[in-house]
Amino acid sequence: SRRGEDPARPLRLGYFPNVTHAQALVGLDDGTFARALGGRVDPRMFNAGPAAMEALLAGDLDASYVGPGPAAIAFLRSRGEGLRVVAGAASGGAVLVVRDASGPRDLAGKRVASPQLGNTQDVALRTWLRANGLGTDGGDAGVQVTPLANADILSMFARGELAGAWVPEPWGARLVAEAGGRILVDEASLWEEGKFPTAVLVVSRSALERRRADVAALVRAHVELTRRWAADRDRFAALSNEAYGRRTGKPLPDAVLRDALSRVTPTSDPLRAPLAKMARDAQALGYAPPGDLSAMVDGSLLAEVARR
Amino acid sequence: MLADGRLLHAAARSLGRLAQGYLLSAAIGVPLGVVMARRPGVNAALRPVVLGLQALPSICWLPLAILWFGLSEIAILFVVVMGSLLAIAIATEDAVCGIDPVLLRVAGTLGIRRVRFVAGVLLPAALPGVLTGLKLGWSFAWRALMAGELLFVAGGLGQLLQAGREVLDAAQVMGVMVAIVAIGVLIDRVLFRVLELRVRRRWGLAEAV
Amino acid sequence: MLADGRLLHAAARSLGRLAQGYLLSAAIGVPLGVVMARRPGVNAALRPVVLGLQALPSICWLPLAILWFGLSEIAILFVVVMGSLLAIAIATEDAVCGIDPVLLRVAGTLGIRRVRFVAGVLLPAALPGVLTGLKLGWSFAWRALMAGELLFVAGGLGQLLQAGREVLDAAQVMGVMVAIVAIGVLIDRVLFRVLELRVRRRWGLAEAV
Amino acid sequence: MWLDLVARLARRLRGAPGARGGFLVPSRRRRGTPKIDVRRVGHRFGNEVVALRDVNIEVHAGEFVCLVGPSGCGKTTLLYALAGHLDPSGGRISIDGVRVKGPGPDRLLVFQEPALFPWLSVRQNVMFPLRAQGLSRAEADRRAREFISLVHLDGFEDTLSHQLSGGMRMRVQLARALALDPAVLLMDEPFAALDAQTRSHMHVLLQRIWLRDRKTVVFVTHDVREALVLGDRVVVMAARPGRVLHDLEVRLPRPRDPDDEALVELSRQVRDELRRAEGEGAPPPGGAEEEGDARLAEDRGARDRPAADLGAPL
Amino acid sequence: MWLDLVARLARRLRGAPGARGGFLVPSRRRRGTPKIDVRRVGHRFGNEVVALRDVNIEVHAGEFVCLVGPSGCGKTTLLYALAGHLDPSGGRISIDGVRVKGPGPDRLLVFQEPALFPWLSVRQNVMFPLRAQGLSRAEADRRAREFISLVHLDGFEDTLSHQLSGGMRMRVQLARALALDPAVLLMDEPFAALDAQTRSHMHVLLQRIWLRDRKTVVFVTHDVREALVLGDRVVVMAARPGRVLHDLEVRLPRPRDPDDEALVELSRQVRDELRRAEGEGAPPPGGAEEEGDARLAEDRGARDRPAADLGAPL
């Protein structure tokens, strides 16, 4: 028997302790979601995408803020059955930080890190390197791409064992602030209109069908939060950082936070095209299972919210 | 630095889960080990896979845990039990197989059977080895718990550890490590050391130390 | 499904690391356990923390591994050794403490000392318990390796496992699990089972099974 | 073989004052089904050691039979087989006519080594099996105390076995066995570790209990005099292969004094027998023939054979 | 106490034919420093059991001293103390004048239980300590074979101890000890598990070796006749608390026959002594006084006291 059938139970919303999931952090702490859902929201914090997506597919989660990579993978894994992307959350916010390289050539034969084999940054890094005629599997000709945990990237970069790293915010900002790195590429510059999703809001199919009203309320709250963020970025950033601090016990330094979020733009637009492209890149590299992506985004709720 | 309140709170939650999971493992593992040692059929059936299963890292159990038990305490418990159960069973099996056959013959000739035999002869005779198993099972349980608490954020030291690592907060990581070690020292002192000394005295091994 | 080539290749790499790390742990752990059992000084110094340290999850060692050994095979080896060393030491200590004091007196009166005493009396007498320790140490090593291989992409089953989970590829995860279990079954058959049977026959415990 | 034996015995007895001859005679076959029936039992261990070959012994209810023989002649092996701890590779052992399969509540073996549970105190060691037989705690405790003091261990009730001397341990085992009071007592050199006094106390105790409720006792000892003091019959065994040399009936009046002239003389005779048997070593006279029998015994099992050509006259 | 004792002994002896009197007399103090010197040794175990109280024994180089006494009288404890496995809580034990601290290469203890290494074959059990003493493999092997066959175990060289009978195990232990050939042999009921023949073979063996290279032997037994057959002296102990009753010198010509009239008679006398001592139980005659001595012995250690009022005349 699948869990979460009872429509009366609170809506289970997944998110990560991550400043780029600002809507979730702020919305949960200042009660926006609670108000929108009549108090029937049940937040579940995760450490990483896979666990959240596993939970969503297992029916233990109704909706979640998550990176586009895991979202696409979960979508494809479930043959398009498991979930839908109902809204975007943030765009941009991934950079290639280097120690002293001034161009792609300077990275040849060096080691460059990405956060996770096959995740969006990893894919972006490899595509970028190839575009610049560099191999990605070591050798003097190519660059040795080394997936590493973000925390390890920071410490290794600080100790000069990495020539560069393609990381999401706030790690980019931290590499600059704490490890004396320099931003060589802002991933935004690689996308037309400089837009690509870093976080999206996904909803499980069952929730979408059985409790559309609640989901709609969720999306409405999300859109409102996004609007607030766009309206006053510094204030919202501060709120998000407080919430983040409450969860990890250690808020980010203001400078780092401001720098990090300066490259992140709030948007409720799911950014269909870039999202699809990301997914296809991942598929091309064999990190995502094959399958049709057309049904991944369901903009109908956004449309409803926009109409009213 | 880190508010000790949080460390203590997390430690308390983890200990609660550990206690449940560990006791469950012991309660199942010891009998399982005895059965494996005494029932050739069961042994033939389980023995081959037990060592392999025991070697599976907890991360293998996480997806199954979510699938079967959802985002619940049960799921974490499951991960902990899968982490330590078989270790205890293996050690118990070895201990029971190592019992001096004379003692088994004595029990036979004295007509000691079934429950009395297991509880009154097998377990006491195997106790030293079983204790080793319980000690190692205990650390298996800890490690599994640390992995299990990453299933979803439900407080506990595992979470604190992960977060500390994420934000590169060495102090927080150290804090958790110290907490784990401290708890280990404590348990060893109040539980295992005491039991061992008793056993060794009773068995007349004390002087051997 | 997954190209078996990758699985085999990864398994081979992991086995290579495991072998190194495990043998190293055994080579250090057994002597350490003996010393802890026989030297009250050492025991007093180490015993309290050993159990606690053994309980530390491998994730605690990762940062240190990188800090000390960088992104090298050594770092992974370090994680593996830290994962299984103390387990083997603990089991060995218990086994040595459990030796029949009469045998120790005999060795004393026969004037068997130092190396001969350790190699010819302590270890053989403790062998059954040590074997248990080696078995459990082996699974500790596996688990530590799976964590250690996440340090950086260095091939190996740990990586495969992690990747499989990242892309929610149940088949790949299962494949790795099967591989681990299969290797466990194999090692048990060709190594531990054989050793145990020999020991039990020699000790005259075979009939007890 | 049989004849040769009788002849030899006759020679011995002629040597000794005629009166004494009657004290020790080849035991005759008795009527009725025996309590314990050992038929052509042979046992070859995994390492090819032949511990027993063609052993035939009948023990009737209430009989006190002593097994004497050199070290390593298979006494313990035979007792293990009787107790059901070992399944002989040839022949058949039955108690009250039913074949022995594994240990049973009707028999109880007192082991050659002090086989106590190390984690139990003296009293607990005695009580444990009593409780297992369903006695109430109080009753078991009473019985335990009684037998502990019968073996002169009062004051040591709460001592652990590793805190006892060798002889004390054996006495605890004895107390445990007697307290259980089984129909058949199989005892493997129970008094070997005891000094003369304690031993004679134990003799008295054992005989009293045996006479009171007519137990059947098979008592292994290497002390011929002890055998002559205690036994209705003395079964003399020889080693390599373990086999029965003679089965003799002791016709001395009870109670018997170990220092009694006649008894000492008899013991010397039996010992001479043993010495001679050993001197001849294995295979014994007519060994070839017995070889044959043995093989029969081990392979064809319980095939009937004229009693005349058996190693011992049963 | 002393006088009382001599008087009693005299009475016994008068009872017996005068000629015999000379065979067994209180042993006189000897000149020269003893090889083994046990001075007012007492031992109280953790559980308050007093295993030894005020024990005083001098053994001179080349002497064969037998300890006899009831089960639990502290014989093993005393041997453990001599071997250095146990540090007596009172008094002083010295060998060649140096205080015993732990086991040493000059002494070797044959344990009461067959203490073999279960993972070694018979030959390996004998060879292992020889190799440890630095003998070449070949030499050790030769020696091992020699002594294994001396204890009549040829053919069992490659057997494991759990495949041996109780008596065989003890003989392996004996072979191991004799092969090492230490200056001082401490033997704890080594022949208790052996039958009469094997035992007398071992007696011969042991005496031959002892005579050949004049070892000092302390031999525990509960068999008074064995003690009289083997010993230059017989030290008679009593239990609860373990103490020395008499220290007697055996004046029988060697070789001695266990069935020799005189010897049997003497053994009966000693046994009667023991029986009486037991009858009186603890505290023994003058117990109070001895209590006193004991406390002195245990607390004030080696304080000099007139030999006259000791339990045994040393």
Ligand SMILES: Nc1ncnc2c1ncn2[C@@H]1O[C@H](COP(=O)(O)OP(=O)(O)OP(=O)(O)O)[C@@H](O)[C@H]1O
């Ligand atoms: N488990 C075993 N495996 C192989 N051989 C064995 C085993 N047990 C006993 N034997 C052999 O069987 C023979 C008889 O042994 P057993 O213990 O019956 O002798 P025994 O008469 O009891 O001698 P003792 O009087 O010394 O106890 C011996 O030669 C012994 O080596």
Ligand SMILES: Nc1ncnc2c1ncn2[C@@H]1O[C@H](COP(=O)(O)OP(=O)(O)OP(=O)(O)O)[C@@H](O)[C@H]1O
């Ligand atoms: N480890 C111990 N702890 C406590 N008491 C002990 C210990 N060892 C022996 N005893 C006690 O010391 C006394 C003497 O024991 P010991 O073994 O010396 O007797 P023994 O003369 O060797 O007797 P036996 O002839 O039966 O071997 C006994 O009462 C025994 O209970």
Ligand SMILES: [Mg+2]
């Ligand atoms: Mg025997």
Ligand SMILES: [Mg+2]
């Ligand atoms: Mg003793």
